[in-house]
Amino acid sequence: MQRRCAVADPHPASQVSLKGVSAGYARTTVLTQLDLETPSLVVTAVMGPNGSGKSTLLGLLAGVIPATSGTVVHRTAVRPAFVTQRSAVADVLPLTVRETVAMGRWGRLGFFRRPSARDREAVETSMERLDVAGLAERQLGELSGGQRQRVLVAQGLAQGADLLLLDEPASALDGAARETIARVLDEVTGEGVTVVQATHDLAAARRAGHCLLLDAGRVVAAGPPADVLPDAGRVVAPRPPADVPEGAERERRARASGA
Numbered sequence: 001m002q003r004r005c006a007v008a009d010p011h012p013a014s015q016v017s018l019k020g021v022s023a024g025y026a027r028t029t030v031l032t033q034l035d036l037e038t039p040s041l042v043v044t045a046v047m048g049p050n051g052s053g054k055s056t057l058l059g060l061l062a063g064v065i066p067a068t069s070g071t072v073v074h075r076t077a078v079r080p081a082f083v084t085q086r087s088a089v090a091d092v093l094p095l096t097v098r099e100t101v102a103m104g105r106w107g108r109l110g111f112f113r114r115p116s117a118r119d120r121e122a123v124e125t126s127m128e129r130l131d132v133a134g135l136a137e138r139q140l141g142e143l144s145g146g147q148r149q150r151v152l153v154a155q156g157l158a159q160g161a162d163l164l165l166l167d168e169p170a171s172a173l174d175g176a177a178r179e180t181i182a183r184v185l186d187e188v189t190g191e192g193v194t195v196v197q198a199t200h201d202l203a204a205a206r207r208a209g210h211c212l213l214l215d216a217g218r219v220v221a222a223g224p225p226a227d228v229l230p231d232a233g234r235v236v237a238p239r240p241p242a243d244v245p246e247g248a249e250r251e252r253r254a255r256a257s258g259a
């Protein structure tokens with residue numbers, strides 16, 4: 001496989017281009033022969049049923065899961081910010097909210113450099129935007145799931161990357177906090193950031209500029225939400241058990257519907 005970072009991009013409209021990409025884990029191939037583009041400076045929503053490969057795709061875009069074949073071309077060489085639902089480091093260290101968000105700057109600081117005024121400003125601004133500045137001195141471990149989720153998004157934002165990858169950023173949130181995150185994601189696309197988020201939230205996907213629908217590790221639809229989301233019910237609906245042949249399942253449904 002090839003991972004290339006090009007500054008003079010032949011496809012400036014794409015933040016990341018995948019061609020014939022397969023990827024997965026030690027004994028499992030999850031993503032199969034993916035061809036896709038994530039458009040620059042918009043929010044892309046990645047949807048699909050449980051196990052369809054959304055998190056694996058984000059890991060691939062983040063560079064933490066290698067492609068086993070195909071090419072992955074990033075528009076720039078800047079390291080993407082990757083926000084997962086849990087942070088392994090923050091889980092084991094007794095960190096305050098401010099320290100957790102400041103971890104987003106570590107990649108820029110190197111080991112010995114002290115945070116500059118710009119680093120501190122990025123941390124404070126990110127906390128304010130995600131509405132967690134009032135929690136700055138609290139320990140991360142004392143927060144509710146929704147507060148914690150917003151802190152992790154603030155950490156991703158503080159990194160200052162041009163590609164922000166989020167794995168179900170709103171899963172533990174109430175309506176107001178969802179709105180805060182959705183608004184911030186919209187805003188940052190106007191500030192030079194491309195956003196890709198995996199989500200089961202249809203409202204978040206409708207609001208996105210671009211949608212990718214995955215099923216069983218393949219892209220089954222891609223495009224503007226209005227074109228892609230009518231298919232969401234079909235793909236998100238549970239599939240028949242693997243051992244039931246398709247024809248038998250069709251007959252079972254026909255009998256159940258009285259047809």
Ligand SMILES: Nc1ncnc2c1ncn2[C@@H]1O[C@H](COP(=O)(O)OP(=O)(O)OP(=O)(O)O)[C@@H](O)[C@H]1O
Pocket residue numbers: 025026028030048049050051052053054055056057198
């Ligand atoms: N660390 C891992 N090792 C081996 N297999 C994994 C690992 N993580 C995920 N998988 C498998 O990869 C497949 C895709 O998982 P993935 O987490 O990418 O799906 P998803 O669409 O994000 O699911 P969900 O909606 O439940 O979050 C699943 O079959 C899962 O069991």
